[in-house]
Amino acid sequence: MRISRFLLATLKENPADAEVISHQLMLRAGMIRRLAAGLYTWLPLGLRVLRKVENIVRDEMNKSGAQEILMPAVQPAELWQQSGRWDQYGPELLRFKDRHDREFCYGPTHEEIITNLIRNEIRSYKQLPVNLYQIQTKFRDEIRPRFGIMRGREFLMKDSYSFHLEQSSLDETYELMYETYTKIFNRLGLKFRAVLADNGNIGGSRSHEFHVLAESGEDAIAYSTTGDYAANVEVAGDVKVGDPSPDGKSVLDIARGIEVGHIFQLGDKYAKAMGASVLDEAGKSTTLIMGCYGIGVSRLVAATIEQNHDKNGIIWPEAIAPFSVALLPMNMHKSQRLRDAAEDLYNKLQAAGIDVLFDDRKERPGVMFANAELMGIPHRIVIGDRGLDKSEVEYKGRLDEKSQNIPIDKIIEFIVG
């Protein structure tokens, strides 16, 4: 991509209403723009990151054997009345009527819809277990949206739902999802922790939350300093630093976290209320049991920035960087030789399948450096007349202290390798 044709929307100054660093940097780097409270437009730079996160989530879900579907965002009230949540959910549920005066809501979650699907489609125990997921925009009319995309009202979520005949099968899928989530957050390069969690108003029995560790996190998590125990303080109760750990190992410490994933065992709550059952081996009708598993895809983008930034801007992990390489020519307008060499390298980088952002503007070097760093591009290639005399370009990783000179015909393998 040439910057001259890219909707670059960087800001020098911090917008006044951005409180946390990820919100500030997402605005300054030109990733998002606010439309109304908790509602954001994803600009090209931001959407590139969001899509990469989404694809990692999708890839690992597929590898786990889950199947992708897409359910309607708009849901009829009747299903919510069947589960009992139409009256329980409260004003967080955005409700409205269509032209025929029928009641609907914009889905904040999809237990009712998936249970309705399964009760119509699944007849036999032989079709179980099944795990279906979608990646979709949700809406929750939060009391107080804040921190930009971190707690928006509209957000992108991966939600999956598994159905089983027996608890042992649910346990297996639950463990599989636990492992899948671990793989996903590892691929994203995040420091995170899985903790015992409260079930909230989704209901059910067993649940774990996955928290990205960050000072700005809205949750407090208590964990054993040497053991495996870790729990949301909501669950751990009235604990403080230094208390003995419930697992008997060492003592508790408390850290702050951003909840980016949550896995639940729901039991038969929805299947029972909505009549989802199959015939078992003995030909007897049996109510299904269910698990559900969520990941805040858009929130992950913000959480990643909370964990990866410096005074110059964002530091994207390679896996989700909007561009892998920033190609910065120094005063290209003054040298045809340099222009030719830069264009040639740009084409070769693209041909090698590298996401490259070519700064073809007539800008001063400092502006190019500052923009590339703000946007958090992992690799920087500076190409100038000085280096061309020796057939070299200058390379610097986003986290490197110093740059190094690399022969121009070796730079691609240097970056790929």
Place this chain on the structure above:
RNA sequence: CGGGGUAUAGCGCAGUCUGGUAGCGCACUUGGUUUGGGACCAAGGUGUCGGGGGUUCGAAUCCCUCUACCCCGACCA
């Protein structure tokens, strides 16, 4: 929903107390000089001063009212 605050150019702000018809920085446009860390000079465009109502000869400024947004608390991926 309770408590606190803000609203003036795309962004950041001053001007409001003490009414006189809107300004600064960044960004943007044009020309020139620059060019290895967010350049400089010159010229230029930019506003329903959040909306409505009122007071006044005159309102960004005073009064009433509505709205939006932000921060602190309870909910959540």
